[in-house]
Amino acid sequence: MKILLTGGSGFVGGAIAKMFSEKHEIRALSRSSESDQKLSPYNVQCVRGDLFSLHESMFHGIEVVIHCAAFVGPWGTKEDFWKGNVLGTKNLLQFAKNAGVKRFLHMGTEAAIFSGSDLIGIDESYPYPKNTPYLYSITKQEAEKQVLAAATDDYECIVLRPRLVWGKGDTSVLPTVMRLVKEGNFMWIDHGKKLTSTTNIKNLVHATELALTKGKNKQIYFLTDDEYISYFDFLTQYLGAQNLQIPNKSVPAFLASAAAHLIESIWRVLKIRKEPPLMRFATDVMARTCTININKAKRELDYSPIVNIKQGMAELLL
Numbered sequence: 299m300k301i302l303l304t305g306g307s308g309f310v311g312g313a314i315a316k317m318f319s320e321k322h323e324i325r326a327l328s329r330s331s332e333s334d335q336k337l338s339p340y341n342v343q344c345v346r347g348d349l350f351s352l353h354e355s356m357f358h359g360i361e362v363v364i365h366c367a368a369f370v371g372p373w374g375t376k377e378d379f380w381k382g383n384v385l386g387t388k389n390l391l392q393f394a395k396n397a398g399v400k401r402f403l404h405m406g407t408e409a410a411i412f413s414g415s416d417l418i419g420i421d422e423s424y425p426y427p428k429n430t431p432y433l434y435s436i437t438k439q440e441a442e443k444q445v446l447a448a449a450t451d452d453y454e455c456i457v458l459r460p461r462l463v464w465g466k467g468d469t470s471v472l473p474t475v476m477r478l479v480k481e482g483n484f485m486w487i488d489h490g491k492k493l494t495s496t497t498n499i500k501n502l503v504h505a506t507e508l509a510l511t512k513g514k515n516k517q518i519y520f521l522t523d524d525e526y527i528s529y530f531d532f533l534t535q536y537l538g539a540q541n542l543q544i545p546n547k548s549v550p551a552f553l554a555s556a557a558a559h560l561i562e563s564i565w566r567v568l569k570i571r572k573e574p575p576l577m578r579f580a581t582d583v584m585a586r587t588c589t590i591n592i593n594k595a596k597r598e599l600d601y602s603p604i605v606n607i608k609q610g611m612a613e614l615l616l
Contacts (some may be wrong), residue, residue, distance in 0.1 A: 300359050307333035307365030309469040313499045315340050328530045349386030357397035362510055366454055373573040383437035391448045403509055406457045410439040414582050421591040422518045433581040448515050450549040454515040461522050465499035465610055479542055487585045488528030488546040495522040498610040501603045506597045519595040523603050526589045539614035551585035
């Protein structure tokens, strides 16, 4: 199958490129020579460009687009998030449709429905919130809406929603927490007692391959390891695999959220581009339960995790 991949130099896109290149013909949108180098170990054709410099030749012969590129911040202006997540997605959708691409897979996130409250045992029927204070959530929600609205009988558009992606090659969660621990700045929120769903990168790649041919048009699919685990247990094991012990310092959720909100407000008023030491989205996510039901993916994608949390943690030690 001929696939156009965006975000191939990132954690998720890179894992997809690595695994899919053994079976499929992958054309990866690459913004720089640095991105080319990250993809060079795999049998991937890199094409220079970004979401705003697309041209018809990039889509020649392409059957499926897998859109992993996104502006995840964690810090940026509304314009940064809107351009990276909404306008970029809209442009890619239109080019793919005009080129006759048959299927568009969008890598979404549960953040699209997060507004600061617990998400307990939710599934795809959980509605988009009317309001959310997080720029990432606002723009990922709008991106999903753009994807679903673009679908036609001849142009199938599907949203995949993994939750807390982790595993070998992690370039986001693990490095961030490791840095905070090493700098002595990490603190649990409410002792890390809240439960969360997670998605090992191997499970996400497996589900994405299933979605190349399975799943229904204009549908959203949550993807997880099909287990619930506390933040404390998960992060303790995750960093333990790196021989790092997390200190027991903890702060109440309401205090952490208030402090993050105040710091962000100051940063925005002063128009400081540097990332603030505490951010509301990350703080509030850690303070809330997020447990997800994946029965729909099981039914319609024939998805079942290929590794569990215990196995995924063991692989980090190899």
